[in-house]
Every structure is written in C-alpha cells, then in structure tokens.
Amino acid sequence: MSQASTSRRPAPDPGAPAGGRLRRLLLLAGEKGGLGPDAPPIPIRQLFRLFWPWLRPYRRWIPVTIGAIAIATAITTVEIWLFKLIVDEVLVPGDLAPLVWIGAGYLGLLLIGAVVSFAEDYAGTWIAENFVLDLRSDLLAHAQTLSPSFLDRRHLGDTLSRLTGDVRAIEDFIVGGVSAGLAAVLRIAFFVGALFLLSWQLALVAVATAPLLWLATRTFLGPIKEASRDQRRHSGSISAVAEGALSNHALVTASNRQADEVARLRKEGRGALRADLATSRIGGLLGPLVDLAELAGMLGIVVLGSLAVSQGALTLGGLLVFVTYLGRLYSPVRDIGSLGEAMFEAAAGAERVAEILAEDPEVADRPDARPLRDAIGLVELDRVTFGYPGAARPAVEGFSLALEPGEIVALTGPSGAGKSTLAKLLLRLHDPDEGTVRIDGHDLRDVTLESVRRNVSVLFQEAPIMRGSVAENIAYARPDAPIERIREAARLAGVAEVIEGLPDGYDTDLGERGRALSGGQRQRIAIARALLADAPVLILDEPSTGLDAAARDALIEPLRRLTEHRTTLLISHDQRLVDGADRVVELAPAAAPARPPVAEGVA
16 A cells, blocks of 8 residues: 555544433443344333433423413312202202302303413423424434444434434323323322212222222233334334335336335334234223223212212212212323333333434544644645454555645545545544544644534535535535625536526525436536635545546536645546546555464364
C-alpha cells in the first residue's frame, strides 16, 4: 500500500464513548433490551423508571389530570346516587316536588362534569403527545449519532417501526394506560364505598367475587406477555420487508421478484397472525370466565337484596342503585385486567426502543473537544489502521498520506482496498483503531464532530436527494443561505437551466429521492450543495459512477469549479477525473491474516 507521509506521534487515546441516559438506567435496572426471542425482557416495574426522564418536563400537569379523573369519578358516583332519591323520594311516595332540586342537581353535575372531562382529556392528550414527540425525537437524534455499521445491520423498516409503533405502545401504557388504570381504581374505590354506605352486608357479598376476577386475569398474564412480544417483533419485520420491496421497486420489478417479496411479507404476516390469534384465544377464554363471575355475583345480590327490601332493611331505590353500582364496578375491574395487555405491549416496545437508545455512539465528542476554526485544508492520515467489527482483516492498515491545502489527490485501487473507508475516517464516521487523522495539525478526536463536518464536505456516488424543494436540497448544509447564493451555486454546478425549467423552479418539490430527475441532474444538484457548503476539504466518492458518457462529460466542468482552492480527496475509476488530479495514490487491499497451522493428522 502506498504511503505518502512520514511517521508522526502516536494518536492519543480516543477515550470511552459517552453513554446515553437510558443506557445508564438500564444498567441500574440490571436489564438490557433486545430483538431476539431469548433477549431478557424489561420488567414492568422498571418501565416508569426507564422512561420517567421523558415525562418529567410535564409533571406539573399530572396532578391536573389526576384531580380531573378523581372529580369526574365522584360526579359519576353522585349522579347514580341521585337515582336512588328519584325512586325513594319521588316514585314510591308519588311526590313530584323533589324533582325540582334533584333535576337542578343533575344539571349542575352535568355542567361541572363537562368542564372536568374537557380538562382531563386536554391535559392527558397534551402530556401523551408531548411524551411521544420527545421520545421519538430523542430516539431519532440518538440513532443518527450511531455508526453507519450499526444501522446497516438493521432493516430500515424495522427501525422505523420502533420510531412509530413501539414508541406509541410505550405511551399507550405509561400515559394512557396509567390514566385508565387510575380511573379504574378510583371508580372501584368510590363505587365500593357507595355499596358499603347502602348495605355493608350486601357489599361484603359483592366484593367477594373480585378475587375470582383477579385470579382469572392473573392466570392469563404470562401468555398475554409472550403474545405481545411476538406482535411487536413481527410488526417491525413486516415494515422492514415492505420498505425493502418498495424502496427497491425498480430492482424487484426488473428481476421478476414481486411474488417473492409478497411471499416474504406473508411469511412475516403469518407470524403476526399467530400472535394475534394467540391474543384472541386468550381473550376468548378470559371473557366468558369474567362474565360468569359477574353473573354469579349479580344474581346473588338480586336475591339477597330482594330479601333485604322485603324485610325493610333496604329501600327499593337503594337496591336498584346497589345493582347499578355493582354493574359499574365490574367494568373497572375488567379495565384493570385488560391493562395487562397494554403493559406487555409497552414492555415489548420498550425492549426494542431501549436496544437503540442503550447503544453507545462509536464516535463522540470528548469532554474537552474544541471547535476546528478557519481550516486551510492541510490533511494528514498518519499510520492509520481500521477494521470493521467482525471483519477477518482490517479495511486499511498502516496507511499514511498527506494532502497540501488546495491539492487534489486521487485514490485508486480495487474494490475492498479501503478507499471509502479512508473517506469515512476523514468525515469521522469512524475513528481509527490505530494512528491519527488530522486537519491543520489537529487530531480529529480532539475537535468537535460538528466542526469537522462543517470543514469537510462530501459528494457521494448516489447523490442523495432529500424530500423537499430544489432550494432546500441545495442549501441542506447551509439552511440559512440566501436565495442569491443558492442560485449562484446552481449556476456554477451547471444545473440552473434545468431548475428553471421545472414547474416551480427552485420551489419545485423533488419528491422521494429526487426520482423525477436524471442521475446526472441529481449529481449536479449535489455539486451545487457542496459548492454552497464551501468547506475547505472535499471528498469526491465515485461522483461519475453509474452515469452515461454525456452525463459524465457534463460533470467535468462543475467538478473542476468545485475542486478549485479546496483540498480534495478523489475516489474514482473514471480516468478523465483521475487525470485531473495533482497526485494519484493506488491502494491495495490489506493483507489477509495468515491461516493457523493445521495440526498433524487433522484435515
């Protein structure tokens, strides 16, 4: 392998990567979430501890929600009690006079209940949606700090499923589920209290059925938990298959693999179907058991209550209201039982979210990192060695190269020689295992990531286009750039006429990945983006690959303008581009590790 510089001082220790806040919480909890079926689940008791940091900013609104739930439950209890008064004070004696104040009471309770219900719904929704937004934003922000290799090992669709469905499942329990559970507990407390006020003897009989309901629900918690984990896993897999098939639509169609992609989707869908059917079977068995317990309790109360009325121990209105409270009591008991399903869906979602949040970035700012300011573009790679996790040999080994400010150096060599790896090290997408990468004499590990990437721009082979307008794409690295500079960059990139011919000019929405543009047009918009970024160091990673001869010819002049006065690392097999470099460095693949000797007599 070619080496283009002398040896330097050893690289300083890059230091341990900074840990995320959820990772520390997971370690405290003694748990680590994962995707695999054998991954240890996050216990329910740890869910609040793990995700409380995202609820803390809204803690002042939590008492408002709790208070509103309590008041609403009290209003419901009083409204039912008023029915007792209608029967005992109006219907039985045949006196209509009490209807005036009873009706006024109903009206007042209705108005207060409407206000309280609005406050409860609004505060609960505000907390829930802010929680989801914050958690989802932090998850995306953290995922963007991870190394490309971490994300490359995972299907994009599955990662998107964690951002959407899994985060929502966590919210459904931690915010929505807990509110529903609290409301259920308060209804039970208020209704049971009313039952004991009416008749403590009947109340004792009524609450005796509650343990039966709890035992029936408890029996099914384990299967519900496993079914919920399977549902969340298969949901992510379905998203991954669909995303892969649609994002690679041209390849799938050209290869006549549509049926195979549908078959893959059906395979994952059958897994989700089995999990859904398991949940349905559990519900089908649990429902009749709960109904039987409720019916037995209700029949017993009707018989005993009728005896109490005949003996004068209970009024007719008291019996009717007692039965009403009892019927309303079974509903919150059911709600608490069904809360287990939401808990386990949240736990399954938390495992998948935690796997990403608990992953430490491979590259992070040191505590004492300082900005790289006013770089002139002196680039040094000093005895750099780097290997990808799990690879049999380093991608680059002991490589040295120096680029003077404004110099264009072309890297050539076969696939696998490490050309793109060197570009990633210069962008600090990875840190070298050994050796040092410097700009203007500064070890990149000693300066902030933001400033490194502000001083190093890159033109990728595939010329990625973000969803948005032409102007937004050109100004992606400089979003505050005025339109005049955007137009000038487009002119220098040779794409201004193309843009002006679009329906809305610079405001034209380019759609998904800019597929309405040709490959050469996308690449020239990417050149305009790099021109506007105006970084002193430039990486050109196979900028003409995949383009026809006319498109490659059209790129020559814009690329020449782009590389003027910039230190440029050119990775290319295009001889016309390589001929324009000041120097050419040819890379060879790092040597494969020697095979261990085979013991005598062993094949």
